Amino acid sequence: MQAVVITGASAGIGKEFARQLAMEGNNLVLVARRLDRLEALAGELRERNGIEVACIASDLAQPEASAELAKALEQQQIAVTGLINNAGFGDRGQFADLDLQRQLDMVQVNVTALVDLTWRLVPALKQAKDAFVINVASSAAFQAGPNMTIYYATKAFVLSFSEGLHEELKGNGIAVSALCPGATDSEFATEAHMTDTLLFKAGTMTTEAVVKKSLAGRRRAIVIPGLKNLLLVWMGKFSPRMITRRLAGMLQA
Ligand SMILES: NC(=O)c1ccc[n+]([C@@H]2O[C@H](COP(=O)([O-])OP(=O)(O)OC[C@H]3O[C@@H](n4cnc5c(N)ncnc54)[C@H](OP(=O)(O)O)[C@@H]3O)[C@@H](O)[C@H]2O)c1
Numbered sequence: 001m002q003a004v005v006i007t008g009a010s011a012g013i014g015k016e017f018a019r020q021l022a023m024e025g026n027n028l029v030l031v032a033r034r035l036d037r038l039e040a041l042a043g044e045l046r047e048r049n050g051i052e053v054a055c056i057a058s059d060l061a062q063p064e065a066s067a068e069l070a071k072a073l074e075q076q077q078i079a080v081t082g083l084i085n086n087a088g089f090g091d092r093g094q095f096a097d098l099d100l101q102r103q104l105d106m107v108q109v110n111v112t113a114l115v116d117l118t119w120r121l122v123p124a125l126k127q128a129k130d131a132f133v134i135n136v137a138s139s140a141a142f143q144a145g146p147n148m149t150i151y152y153a154t155k156a157f158v159l160s161f162s163e164g165l166h167e168e169l170k171g172n173g174i175a176v177s178a179l180c181p182g183a184t185d186s187e188f189a190t191e192a193h194m195t196d197t198l199l200f201k202a203g204t205m206t207t208e209a210v211v212k213k214s215l216a217g218r219r220r221a222i223v224i225p226g227l228k229n230l231l232l233v234w235m236g237k238f239s240p241r242m243i244t245r246r247l248a249g250m251l252q253a
Contacts, residue, residue, distance in 0.1 A: 001052050002079045002128070003027040005121070007060065007113075008087030010037035012186025013136060016207035017084050020215055022049040029054045029078060031069060032087065054078065060087050061105040066116035073121075080121050081128040085114040085158075086136040090151035090192035092252050103150045110154035115161065125174050132175040132218045135162040139182040139229050143236050146249030151192070155180075159222070166221040175219040181210045182229035199251040203228075 004021050008014035010032035018028055022045040030038040035057040042053035056072055058065050073080060088110040091098055114135060125131040138151075141159035145152030162178035169176055185204040189195045205226050213225035224230045236244040 001027050001077075002081050003029050003052070003054065004082035004084065005029040005031065005073070005078075005080055005117075006084040006086060007031045007058075007117070008136075009041065010034040012188060013181070013184060013207050013210060014084065014086040015041060016211040017086060017134075017214075018045060020208075020211050021082075021084075022051050022053075024215075025049070025051065026082070027052040029056060029073065029080075031056050031058050031060075033057060033059050060109045060113040063108065063112070066113050066120060069117060070120035073124075079128065080124040081131055083118065083121050083125065083133045084136070085118065085133065087113070088136060088154075090148055090188065090194070092148055092193045092197065094147060095149045098150075106150055107154055110151070111157050114158060118165070122169070122174070125169075126172050129173070130175075131173060132177065133162075133165070133169075134177050134179055134214055134218060137162065137178045137180045139180050139224065139233055140248070141178070141180055142233050142244075143241065143248050144245040145252065146245060147252045148192075152248070163221050177214070177218050177220055178222050179210070179214040180222060180224045180229070180233070181205065182226060182232070184210050194252060197252045205229075 004026045006014050006017050009018045009030035018030060018041060030042060032038055038055035042055050045051060045053050058069050091102055135158050137158040138155040140152045141155040159178045162176055166176040183200050183204045185206055189200045194200055210225045214223050217223040224233055
């Protein structure tokens with residue numbers, strides 16, 4: 001079957017990507033660690049949208065995970081027409097105080113697995129019509145973020161990688177887009193110990209609105225959903241880096 005692959009589809013933004021892509025009539029491959037959640041979502045989408053859905057349990061913090069995932073897709077004869085690199089997590093706190101392994105896992109999931117999987121799936125995407133890759137970065141990608149330094153750095157990588165790839169692959173008909181949401185209502189804030197931060201107290205967007213913007217703009221290099229987020233990114237662009245990184249640090253102090 002032809003299908004769109006979504007990593008981190010068991011919750012939040014990834015789950016909403018699954019719902020909206022299913023409504024478009026795409027078959028899906030759902031990937032995350034919590035297989036029970038993926039199976040429940042798959043059942044719902046098969047019934048409601050009449051599509052085919054495969055679920056693959058994968059811990060993307062494991063170095064071999066992307067290779068195993070690509071192999072599973074090949075074995076199941078799934079022709080990939082789209083890829084949503086969405087799986088990711090953050091952690092609030094100072095670099096030197098946070099657990100080292102958790103921060104290395106963050107780099108592995110947010111950056112290395114995303115690069116690894118994209119590289120392995122580009123040949124299949126080149127065969128597909130109107131293929132697309134959406135890499136979920138963040139508004140955190142545009143400046144350094146003290147008190148969440150590694151997370152901000154991983155998202156800066158995702159944005160830069162996506163912009164480069166956007167130019168490299170457009171000749172092959174593959175649209176590559178970096179989605180850069182601000183605070184969004186999902187399990188992310190709890191997972192990252194951020195529920196009581198200024199960033200999340202100032203208001204969140206719904207996953208529904210974020211994903212709608214992303215899919216509508218999937219052929220654009222960068223999508224920043226929400227006027228407030230767009231304004232903050234633009235203000236940051238014209239402010240000295242010393243100011244933007246200090247302000248960003250205050251958001252998760
Ligand atoms: N929410 C926000 O405010 C916000 C803002 C900007 C960017 N983002 C980005 O949006 C993306 C999605 O986050 P979200 O807000 O939807 O958070 P979420 O509700 O916590 O969902 C995170 C998803 O990533 C998966 N995941 C985490 N670690 C994984 C691992 N080791 N292996 C495989 N899958 C893993 C989780 O699945 P399992 O736990 O089942 O494995 C889950 O499906 C992330 O890249 C995040 O950085 C979020």
